Amino acid sequence: MNAILECRNVSKSYGSTAAVRRLDLKLEENKLYGLLGRNGAGKTTLLNMMAGGIFPDGGHIEVAGTRLKQGDTPGHMCYVREKNAFFGGARIREILQIASAFHPHWDAPFAEELLQAFKLNPNKKIRQLSRGMESLVNNIVGLASRAPLTIFDEPVLGLDVLMREKFYKLLLEDYANHPRTILLSTHLIDEIAPVVERIYIIESGSILLSEEVDNIRMDAHLLQGNGEAIRSFTNGKRVIYEESYGNGSLVAVYDSIGKAERERAASLGITIDGLPLQKFFAYLIEGGRAS
Numbered sequence: 001m002n003a004i005l006e007c008r009n010v011s012k013s014y015g016s017t018a019a020v021r022r023l024d025l026k027l028e029e030n031k032l033y034g035l036l037g038r039n040g041a042g043k044t045t046l047l048n049m050m051a052g053g054i055f056p057d058g059g060h061i062e063v064a065g066t067r068l069k070q071g072d073t074p075g076h077m078c079y080v081r082e083k084n085a086f087f088g089g090a091r092i093r094e095i096l097q098i099a100s101a102f103h104p105h106w107d108a109p110f111a112e113e114l115l116q117a118f119k120l121n122p123n124k125k126i127r128q129l130s131r132g133m134e135s136l137v138n139n140i141v142g143l144a145s146r147a148p149l150t151i152f153d154e155p156v157l158g159l160d161v162l163m164r165e166k167f168y169k170l171l172l173e174d175y176a177n178h179p180r181t182i183l184l185s186t187h188l189i190d191e192i193a194p195v196v197e198r199i200y201i202i203e204s205g206s207i208l209l210s211e212e213v214d215n216i217r218m219d220a221h222l223l224q225g226n227g228e229a230i231r232s233f234t235n236g237k238r239v240i241y242e243e244s245y246g247n248g249s250l251v252a253v254y255d256s257i258g259k260a261e262r263e264r265a266a267s268l269g270i271t272i273d274g275l276p277l278q279k280f281f282a283y284l285i286e287g288g289r290a291s
């Protein structure tokens, strides 16, 4: 598949703070991605570089095969920021009109549909909106842009559960009808896991893990049992977290566990459960052991 965006060995520092370090990342055409990382991991710096807002100190970024030069803003892209600089006095309708001028694939009837789905009054001024309503306006811009590459930074910030679900559902439906590349940057792995196909985890400015969600689901396990038995069973396996209690231990393993091994585990009194993705994310980052 063709790449719509590639970061090659990209770095960016602010004074002595290295925000992004020699980072490689590739987004293919027509695929849904998640970018995960805790506070200060470097997500916003990376996204700003992808969108041409800041220029890397080292390495380079290609969008649709063209290397970004300083000052370039890639035309194929809609970058929906967590905080945007919308003029507070503008009405929602005006914001959508401005956005339509920037995005050649803009779908105005779809934007209207989304206004209704999100129960937004287009005559409201930006400054009259709650945090969640502001996120919804951003999300309408991202979805209706139908840009070949759309980046959402924390798209569900401030949204209640119903609106979150509605956003993800509309995004998936629209993606199915109009395939394109979408990157969701967030710290809510469990929420985006059913939505995205591949996940990048960023930690201290570097990619800690790049993996298909299905593979993570298949290989992320939580084992519990006698400490000795666990040690013997996990020998040679990729253990990303361990915790002892008395004679027992609890370990998170990121590796395949076949049928024969499951039988062996059972004979050793070890229980094996799937590891919830949010836990997987936390353990991986805490332990810093992606490989």
Ligand SMILES: Nc1ncnc2c1ncn2[C@@H]1O[C@H](COP(=O)(O)OP(=O)(O)OP(=O)(O)O)[C@@H](O)[C@H]1O
Binding pocket: 014, 017, 018, 019, 037, 038, 039, 040, 041, 042, 043, 044, 045, 046
């Ligand atoms: N303009 C800036 N000046 C100085 N340091 C900065 C600046 N922007 C970011 N940093 C630093 O760079 C690092 C990465 O920050 P960044 O905002 O990219 O992380 P993030 O993953 O988006 O975090 P969050 O999820 O909290 O928004 C942090 O250590 C941050 O303090």
